[in-house]
Amino acid sequence: MPSELKLGLIAGNGRFPFLLLDAARAEGRQVVVAAIKEETDPEINERAARDVGITVHWLSLGELSKLIETFQRAGVRHAVMAGQVKHKQIFSSIRPDWRLAKLLLNLRTRNTDVLLGAVAKVLGDEGIELISSTAFLEPLLAQEGVLTDRSPNEEERKDIEYGLTVATGLASFDIGQTVVVAAQACVAVEAMEGTDASIERAGELMRTLNSEDAQDAASTLRRSLTVIKLPKPRQDMRFDVPVIGERTLETMIRAGASCLAIEAGRTLIFDREFLVRRAADAGIAIVAVAPRMTL
Template sequence: MSPSLGLIAGNGRFPFLLLDAARAHGLRVVVAAIKEETDPEMDARAAADPEHIRVHWLSLGELSKLIETFQREDVTRAVMAGQVKHKQIFSSIRPDWRLAKLLLNLRTRNTDMLLGAIARVLEDEGITLISSTAYLEPMLAPAGVLTQRAPDETERADIEYGLRVARGVAGFDLGQTVVVAAGACVAVEAMEGTDATIARAGALFRTLEDAGDTTLARRLTVVKVAKPNQDMRFDVPVVGVPTIAAMREAGATCLCIEAGRTLLFDREAMVTAADAAGVAVLGAAIVTKL
């Protein structure tokens, strides 16, 4: 039997990309599909290759079931792929006894604290959580300009400021994205996610324009970074075609992402969409201080 990899699948395309990459490496994949998040297409993928892909559906609150499923399937290495909306932490989902105990012992319910605690529980049960970029390193953003158009002088100034703000915000595990215009921070990501943050910035500018306020030129720059001490096992920054679509709708003209620590989904399609929208995309090499 092929070696088994556990895949804890959230929403979006990330789980499917990792599934394909793991299969290309000859691994059998046991998918823990989250009922509240995972695309039902996962069942079709398993039906097409039942010998190498097994799918088990469970709720976000069922930590014990997750562990029991992986142990039953002889999984000793697992990966998290795909977003789980932060607001789910405060939803009506009922945690099982194991997750309830874990939540009670958390000092704060941010992403790092929660997922780090889950990783430790899995480790105690003989299941090692590995980097979410495992098998996907070619998809990490390179340094440099990725589009036909490079950021202009104004956008580069906003990038420089945005990187400082974004790194500070990410250091508190609040979010990874900020939107900047003319040296002013327009929006900061919290629980809503990157695309919603971009949309909020665009809506704010439309409100200002409707009121006749043109103090800030409507040229939004989006900056997305990893956390200063990013744990690559979870919550790795991701951008793709939907990011560009959100920017175009909001009137944003420039995107800066952290090179080497941001995953680019459908890179060719994303760059094509950015070029069509006149959006400049830059991969910034950031030196992390240890």
């Protein structure tokens, strides 16, 4: 098969790799999957067993040389990253090979963007171009506007506007993509734990504040949670693209959140129809906003 029809897929966790895999195969691409032992769902093997156009190679997070060799042997010249790799995995569980160890020693900072950008450069130097992870999934990008039957109420709109200011400021530091707000107060900010864990933490905090013992002290925060998830101002769409799906929504429901704001055009929505129905059942409003849009 011509090399331009081959695609390398660096697969993290969740459904993202499977959606990208299906979209690439629908375009006639042969897909060479680099499955990460610490993250990728083993179901990817079953998917490959049913489709001769898919091959799967398992490797660990720190095996950068093996990744390059795998793609080069298969004749891969273009690759995508799809699926989350937990930040704490990258910085705690990783056992770097010589090539990655050398790269890590030369990093000016140890945040995810810098690390993945450096990996992308190494791949490029070896003849493997890393392309946008949305290249095959543009129909799944959020369109601007209210996505649910219910629009954010006045209190939620205030929380979104405040949360946009906080999230935009934090995003430039590559700390995280998510801010959780209640009554124009910042309840939680995403760090290495990831979006869902930050929402869960906000829910736990609000349950504590709203408990009977803390009722008087928490009177100013007795509100529902609003979740704001934004890409970075100069988001590199080759990796770490914001994604929302069933897991995010179910986490919001458990945490007692009532509203979700995302950025239009740069956030992927998985299972949109299901998500809208489930949000309606739970009374959750979802809105896709332009950067710094006034609501």
